Amino acid sequence: MRVRDLPLSSSVVDHFAERGVRELYPPQRAAVEAGVCGGADVVAAVPTASGKTFVAQLALLTAGGPGLYVCPLRALAREKYETFAALPGVDVGISTGDFDATGEELAGNDVVVATSEKVDSAIRNGASWVDELACVVVDEVHLLGAKRRGPTLEVTLATLRRRNPDLQTVALSATVDNPDAIADWLDAALVESDWRPVELRTGVAVGGDVAFDDGTSLSVDVASADEAARDDDEEVGVEKNEADGPDATEVTAALVADAVADGGQCLAFVRSRREAVDLAERLADEGLAEKLGIEDAAAAAADEATDVDGTLTGRQLADCLRAGVAFHHAGLRSGHRSVVESAFRDRDVACICATPTLAAGVNVPARRVVVRDQRRYGEAGMEWIPTLEVHQMCGRAGRPGLDPHGEAVLVADADTRAAVHERYVEGEPEAVESQLADPGALRTHVLAAVATGFAATETEILDVFEGTFYARETGAGGLADAVAVAVDDLVAAGMVARETGGVEDYRLVATAVGETTSKQYVRPETGERIVAGLRAAAGLSDATTLTAFEVICDTPDMQDTYLGNAERADVYRFARTNSAHLTTDMTEPDDFEGWLESVKTARILDEWIGGATVEDLVERYRIGPGDLDSRVERAEWLLSAAEALGETIGVRVPAVSRARSRL
C-alpha cells in the first residue's frame, strides 16, 4: 500500500515522500485497513519505532474536523508538535504547561498537541474547543497504568468521549500483554503486530560473551577494560579479588567500545541519574570520539552544552561530550537534553548513558543498546524493572536503512543470567492495569466531576466513571464504595457540600473553595493545605516570601526535594531560626521529614528570587539544574492557585503576590 493511494493531498504525499515515507509499513497498512482514515476507532499496539506517528498523522489529517493529540509525556510533546507543524497546510497549537486557563486560544487549530493534564484542565475550565473535536489520538496509552498520570489519562479520555459520542478515538500503545482489553474499552479495532522495521536480536552478556536469541553470539574483550579499572583501583588502594568476574560497568564499556569501533552508536541504560553520569565519565576514557571519527563535531556539541549554563552538570556534560559520550536523565535542563538528543541524531556523539526515561518515546535509534542495570530501588528495595520498560529500551536498537539488525544486550552475571533471560528475552511485557482506584486520584476526579456540574450525586459520579478503563475491568460499581469515601473526604475537607432537598435527598455541590481548587488544577489536599496556610500566614506578624513558599511547597503538588543526612541538621536550624515566618510549628507535622524537605524547597526558591544563581543553588543544595527549573515552574503555578484561593476565601497575603511576581 502506497502513501499516494491514501486520501491525502498531494502536498502531504510529497511531504512524506521527501522523508522517505512512500510505502506503508505493515502495521500502518493494518491501521488503514481497520479504517483509521475513515473515522474508525483504532488501537494500535506495535513495537517501538515502527511508525506509530504516521498512524496518528493519518487519523488527524483525514478526520472531518479539528484533532487533538494527547501526549502523556511533556518531554515528547514538543517533538511531536514539530513533526505535525511541518505538515503542509496544517495549523498546530501546543499546550503543555502545567497550569490554568481554558486554552481558548487553541480553538481554530487543525491539530492541538497537549498533555492529558492540560486537556483535563481545559475541560474543568469550560473550554469549548474540546467539544468541537472530530478526532483524538492518545499516544503511549499504556501509560494509563502509571500511578500519577494514568488516572488523569483515562478519566480525560472517558470524559471527552462521553461529551462527544462521535469522536474518533485512536490509541497508540507499546507492546503490552492486554491490548485487547484496551481495544475493548474503547470499542475500537485492534491492530496488533510485532513487526519492526529493523530486526532486533536480544542477548544476555556474561563477562564478554553474549548469547543472542537468534542463536548468534558475540565476544568482546573485557579483559583490557577490566585491567584499566583494576589499575585505577590499585591507585586508590581498592583491593579486588582475582576471582571476581569483570563488573557490569566494564562489560558495558567493552560492548559500547566494540560497537563504536565498528561505526555504530550506542545507548547504555542504567538505573539512576547518578549512575548515568558515572558511566558516562567512565566511558569518556574509551576514546569513543576518535573511534567514531567525530572529534570536531563532538567538540562543537560540547560547546553547545557549555552555552546552556555554567553549572557543574553542564561542565560535566560538556567534558563527556568532548570525549564522544553523553548522559541523559530527568534532572537535566531541557536545553541540555535537546543538545544531547540532537547531537545523537546527527551522529555527533557515540554513546548516551541514560536512565529509562530516554526509552519512553524519544526517537534516538542506535546500533546497539546495552542495558547494564535491570534492577533499581523501589518501594520494596531492589526490584526488577518492568519488562515493558526494558523492551522499550531494547526497541531503540536498529536504525532503519542503516543497520542490518539492531542489537540489545542485557548485562548479567553467572547468577542472574537465567532470570534475566527468562524475564526480558523470553518474557512478555506486563498487562496495563488501571490506577483509578487510588484514593488520591479518585478525590481529584470526583471533585472535578462535581465542580464542573457533570455530576451531583454519587450515582452520577459513577456514570462519569463508567467510560473509564477501570470500569471496563471491574464495572463502575466496583468503584461505588471508593467514590462514597472520596465524597465523604471532600465534604470533610470543605471542598464539597451536601445540599439537602427533602429527607435523605441531597445534591452534591462544590463549595467556592472546591470550585477554585478544581479550576486551578491543584489536588484537593493541595487546596486544603493552601487555604489553611493562607489563614495561618494572615495571622503571622511577619509573613514573608519564605512563608508563601513554605505553604505551597508543603503540598502534594510540589515535587519532593531530596534531603541528605548531612543537610538535615542545617535545614532544621534554618527552620528554627525562621520559625516566625513559617505557618507550621515544628512540633506539628505528622511527617516531619516531609515537612523539612518542603522547608528546603522553600528556602531554595526564596534564595532564587533573592538573586542566587542556578550555579550557586545547584552546588549548595545538590539538586539537578533541571530539578530547579521544574520547581520554579511549579511554584509559579501553585502561587497563582494560592492567589485565587486567597481571593475565594477573602484572605489577602501580600507575600504570596510578592513571591509570584519575583519568581
Ligand SMILES: Nc1ncnc2c1ncn2[C@@H]1O[C@H](COP(=O)(O)OP(=O)(O)OP(=O)(O)O)[C@@H](O)[C@H]1O
Ligand atoms: N512507512 C514508512 N516508511 C519509511 N519510514 C517510515 C515509515 N513510517 C515511519 N517511518 C520512519 O520511522 C521512524 C520511526 O517512526 P515513529 O517515530 O513514528 O515510530 P513510533 O512507533 O512512533 O516510535 P515510538 O515508539 O518512539 O513512539 C521515523 O523516522 C519515521 O519517519
